[in-house]
Amino acid sequence: MGGGTVSATQAPGRAVNLPPSSAQPAGPWARLRHVRWANIGLAAVVVGYLAWSLVPVLIAFVFSFNNGYSRSIWQGFSTQWWTGPNSVFNDPTYYNAIRHSFELAILAVAITVPLGVSLSIFLSRWRGVTSKPAAFLSTVPLVIPEIVLALAMFFLVTKLLHFVTLGTTAQIAGQVTFILPLVIVITRGRLASIPTGFEEAAMDLGASPLQAFRLALIPLLAPAILASAIVAFAVSIDDFVITQYMSSTAATQSVPMLIYTATRGTATPALNAMATVMALTTVVITSLGYLLYRFVSRREQVPQFAREETPTVPVLVEGTA
Amino acid sequence: MAGGDVQLKNLCKKFGDVVAVNNIDLQIASGEFFSLLGPSGCGKTTTLRMIAGFEEPTLGQILLDGVDLVHTPPHKRPLNTVFQAYMIFPHLNVYENIAFGLRRQHVSRSDIRERVGDALELVQLQALAHRKPSELSGGQQQRVALARALVLHPAVLLLDEPLGALDAKLRRQLQVELKALQKRVGITFIYVTHDQEEALTMSDRIAVMNDGIVEQVGTPREVYDEPTTEFVADFLGVSNMISADATPDGSGACRLRVGDFTLRATVGEVGSRGAVRCVVRPERVKLEPYDATGESRVPGIVEHLVYLGSATRVVVHLATGQTIQSLVQSDGMELTYGQGTAVQAYLPADAVRVLRSAGQPGVQLGSGDGDVLAGGGPGEAGHPSQQTIEGNVR
Numbered sequence: 001m002g003g004g005t006v007s008a009t010q011a012p013g014r015a016v017n018l019p020p021s022s023a024q025p026a027g028p029w030a031r032l033r034h035v036r037w038a039n040i041g042l043a044a045v046v047v048g049y050l051a052w053s054l055v056p057v058l059i060a061f062v063f064s065f066n067n068g069y070s071r072s073i074w075q076g077f078s079t080q081w082w083t084g085p086n087s088v089f090n091d092p093t094y095y096n097a098i099r100h101s102f103e104l105a106i107l108a109v110a111i112t113v114p115l116g117v118s119l120s121i122f123l124s125r126w127r128g129v130t131s132k133p134a135a136f137l138s139t140v141p142l143v144i145p146e147i148v149l150a151l152a153m154f155f156l157v158t159k160l161l162h163f164v165t166l167g168t169t170a171q172i173a174g175q176v177t178f179i180l181p182l183v184i185v186i187t188r189g190r191l192a193s194i195p196t197g198f199e200e201a202a203m204d205l206g207a208s209p210l211q212a213f214r215l216a217l218i219p220l221l222a223p224a225i226l227a228s229a230i231v232a233f234a235v236s237i238d239d240f241v242i243t244q245y246m247s248s249t250a251a252t253q254s255v256p257m258l259i260y261t262a263t264r265g266t267a268t269p270a271l272n273a274m275a276t277v278m279a280l281t282t283v284v285i286t287s288l289g290y291l292l293y294r295f296v297s298r299r300e301q302v303p304q305f306a307r308e309e310t311p312t313v314p315v316l317v318e319g320t321a
Numbered sequence: 322m323a324g325g326d327v328q329l330k331n332l333c334k335k336f337g338d339v340v341a342v343n344n345i346d347l348q349i350a351s352g353e354f355f356s357l358l359g360p361s362g363c364g365k366t367t368t369l370r371m372i373a374g375f376e377e378p379t380l381g382q383i384l385l386d387g388v389d390l391v392h393t394p395p396h397k398r399p400l401n402t403v404f405q406a407y408m409i410f411p412h413l414n415v416y417e418n419i420a421f422g423l424r425r426q427h428v429s430r431s432d433i434r435e436r437v438g439d440a441l442e443l444v445q446l447q448a449l450a451h452r453k454p455s456e457l458s459g460g461q462q463q464r465v466a467l468a469r470a471l472v473l474h475p476a477v478l479l480l481d482e483p484l485g486a487l488d489a490k491l492r493r494q495l496q497v498e499l500k501a502l503q504k505r506v507g508i509t510f511i512y513v514t515h516d517q518e519e520a521l522t523m524s525d526r527i528a529v530m531n532d533g534i535v536e537q538v539g540t541p542r543e544v545y546d547e548p549t550t551e552f553v554a555d556f557l558g559v560s561n562m563i564s565a566d567a568t569p570d571g572s573g574a575c576r577l578r579v580g581d582f583t584l585r586a587t588v589g590e591v592g593s594r595g596a597v598r599c600v601v602r603p604e605r606v607k608l609e610p611y612d613a614t615g616e617s618r619v620p621g622i623v624e625h626l627v628y629l630g631s632a633t634r635v636v637v638h639l640a641t642g643q644t645i646q647s648l649v650q651s652d653g654m655e656l657t658y659g660q661g662t663a664v665q666a667y668l669p670a671d672a673v674r675v676l677r678s679a680g681q682p683g684v685q686l687g688s689g690d691g692d693v694l695a696g697g698g699p700g701e702a703g704h705p706s707q708q709t710i711e712g713n714v715r
Contacts, residue, residue: 200375201408203395205422205469212396215421219412 057279064272071269081270088273096251097258098277101237104168104254108175108236113229115176116183117221121213123184124191125199135188142181149178150245157246167248174242179235183228190224223297230289237282324386325351325476325509327372332381334367341367343533345381349511349526354503356512356520359530360556365513368530369479372511373402385476396425400477401470405485407462409454415441415465416450422473440472443502460491467502477509484519496522517557521545529553549589549677554600561606561645563599567675575675580641582619584668589675598676605672606647608635611663617673618665621645623658637666 064082068075080086088094123135141149157170164170198220202212218225240256247253253261255278262271327349334342342364349355357365370376372383374395383390390398401422409418419437428436441447444464454462463483470478483499484492500523503510514520520527521541528538529552537544537553548554551562565577565584575591577584577599586599611620621639633656635647645666649656658664 195406195408197404197406197408198410200373200395201402201404201410202421203375204373204402205473206396206425207421208396209394211425216410219410 060272061276061279064269064276066269066272069268071267071272081268081273086268086270088270088277091270093250093253093258094270094274097253097255098274100168100252101255101278102281104171104175104239104243105233105236107172108179109229109232111172111176112179112183112232113225116180116228117187117225119180120184120187120191121217121221124188125196138184139181141178142185144178146178146241150174150242153177153242154245165248166246167252170246170248171243171252171254174246175236175239178242179232182231182235186228186231187221187224190221194220223293226289226293226296230286230293233289234282234286237278326386327477327509327511328382328384328387329368329372330382330384332368332371332383333379334364334371334376335379340533342371342378345533345535347528347535347538349509351386351509352507354500354510354512354523354525356514356524356527357530358514358517358520358527358556360515363530364533365515365530366481369402369481369511369513372477373400373479374398399475400479401473401475402479402481403463403466403470403483405481405483407466407483407486409457409462409465409469411454414451414453415446415457418454418465419469419472421469426473436472440468443471443506444468459487460495463487463495467499471506471508475508477511478503480510480512482514483512484516485514492519499523521557529556531556547588548600548674551598551600551676554674554676559603559646559648561601561603563601563673565597565599567593567595567597569594574670577673577675579619582641584617584619584673585670586673586675587670588673590677591675593675593678597678600674600676601645601668601672603634603646603648604632604650605669606645607667607669608637608647608649608658609665609667610657611665613665613667615667617668617670619645619668621664621666623660623662623664625660626656637664639666 063071063074065077065079066075067078067080081088084090119138123131123138153170153174157164157166157173164173194217198216199209199212202216203209207215238256239254240260243254244257244260247257255274259271259275327347329345329347329349332342332345333340345364345368347355357368359365367376371378372390374390374393378391381391385399410421413421416437419440420433423433423436437450438447441450444467446461446464446468449457449461454465457465463486466483484495487495496519503523512520512523524541526538526540527544529536529544531552536550537548539547544553545557548557548560554560555562563577563579563584565579567586568576568578569592570576573587573591575586575593577586577597584599589599590597608623609618619639619641621637624636624638624644626636627634631651633649633651635649635656635658637645637647639645647666
């Protein structure tokens with residue numbers, strides 16, 4: 001306004017224009033979006049973390065192709081630890097450990113998932129007075145350190161319960177004890193979001209309570225059932241503490257146990273090959289599980305429990321009364 | 322469909338110490354469109370859930386065509402429900418949702434195809450048979466829920482605020498459709514709603530519920546025009562409430578002292594004596610020039626006017642210190658009064674209805690005047706309860 005005159009057309013125009021800052025989202029982090037180094041920093045942390053956790057794994061994988069007995073000095077490429085007389089598959093100890101680990105994992109999944117799902121259905125659909133304390137108690141093993149649980153179980157098995165002997169039975173009992181709460185936590189979370197109305201609708205349409213569970217609840221619960229199976233499998237195959245405490249002979253040695261003891265002694269790159277086999281199988285199985293999970297929950301892009309139209313409070317038009 | 326006669330006898334439901342449904346007696350005729358109307362928490366949904374079998378009555382009987390259903394589990398009751406949130410199974414498509422009940426009855430494949438087809442046609446969803454529920458709009462989901470229940474040819478259809486989740490325009494449209502559908506299929510509908518307009522439009526009869534009890538049962542016209550309790554008068558439409566001192570004059574009428582003025586009432590509980598509450602609908606309040614004389618007139622000053630198009634709402638501050646509403650129909654003429662004009666409010670004797678007061682049969686014992694009012698309108702906080710004459714605008 002250098003000239004000192006304000007034209008009539010300018011003033012309203014200026015009043016209408018909002019300052020550009022008002023269009024930006026509010027909140028303490030809104031400004032960070034525009035700072036480029038924040039993006040760079042975030043990327044660096046992510047890449048750094050991935051490198052830190054994956055590069056050693058890759059190195060271990062690479063050393064399984066070492067042409068020599070060292071697991072730290074590269075002596076040239078060879079597949080002797082993968083095929084042939086020295087290979088991991090030809091060593092009964094290694095082969096047995098892999099087989100035993102998978103046995104334990106499959107059994108753990110087969111027991112914890114049906115048991116945990118039924119328990120959580122019972123806990124969330126049962127209105128009894130003890131359901132809340134029971135729900136709380138069922139998750140207690142989650143916060144008890146595994147080593148404490150293992151010691152307690154060891155005492156239980158060796159001194160009190162003589163029908164459970166150390167070995168596969170005790171290992172399964174131990175793993176089930178601490179995997180079950182995980183399954184319960186996962187399925188209860190999902191159950192809480194499923195209104196009881198679906199079971200009621202099923203019963204209303206003539207389904208018996210059991211059919212209502214099978215036909216209305218279980219399909220809705222499927223993603224959680226699958227997720228808990230994946231978690232149970234991964235936790236079981238990775239478990240060391242309880243599996244170690246509950247083991248008896250070399251026949252009940254799992255892969256983590258073998259790796260732990262072997263690294264203390266004189267291990268060959270066959271150990272690296274075995275670790276790679278375990279890692280790859282776990283990755284493949286959990287990925288398959290994840291894909292299945294995506295398939296099972298694919299129809300849920302639209303949250304079926306939310307209403308599409310916002311419920312409107314009936315407004316009586318004035319004068320129509 | 323023959324049958325479908327429902328009778329509720331002394332039905333009670335307690336949740337812990339809370340009495341949700343308090344001694345309900347209702348007789349619902351076969352083929353009737355019967356509504357349970359009331360504010361949230363009045364026990365209407367609990368009543369419906371007891372009929373469906375999802376809640377067990379603490380006391381009482383539920384008779385369907387004379388047979389007590391109380392100990393029959395929900396899946397064996399010959400009635401079906403349309404749920405408020407529809408509860409369409411998200412893992413099944415429209416066709417399978419509708420076929421769900423038929424499959425439980427082991428109906429043959431070809432019969433299922435035929436009956437599901439008929440049901441789809443009934444709700445005009447033939448084109449969407451293979452859609453997943455997540456691909457349907459709210460109105461379409463509502464129709465699937467309806468078809469899923471009707472395909473089983475129930476004796477009674479229970480509907481729990483089935484239009485509650487829809488927007489106002491769609492709701493109006495579906496009200497008409499639902500009523501027409503009920504006429505066509507001839508099944509007893511028991512319809513739960515908190516929307517008085519919905520209940521008035523659709524029902525053959527309405528039970529107005531409050532605080533676990535049935536306040537009044539009647540046709541839409543009866544409950545609107547002839548409310549017997551203050552709650553009913555207040556819940557349905559706009560009402561002027563008047564506190565007065567009644568003396569019966571022995572000739573089927575009643576004299577009412579309101580402050581320094583006298584009114585006459587010829588409808589309602591005209592035999593009452595002592596403190597009573599009366600209701601006058603705004604459309605029955607006539608406004609006359611200040612020099613008009615005669616009984617049943619109270620002078621006042623026009624406080625403000627609200628032009629509504631087809632009518633004008635006039636709020637008058639009466640000489641008794643209270644305000645009263647009058648609804649004046651537009652007849653093309655300009656009103657002879659404006660804000661600040663002194664007028665006479667004429668309350669014709671046949672427009673002043675004396676209500677049943679607390680303590681009389683039908684009203685819960687011990688519920689004071691203020692309690693009845695506090696339970697009044699949904700979402701209407703700070704309800705004035707001590708005014709002698711009120712204009713309750715909703």
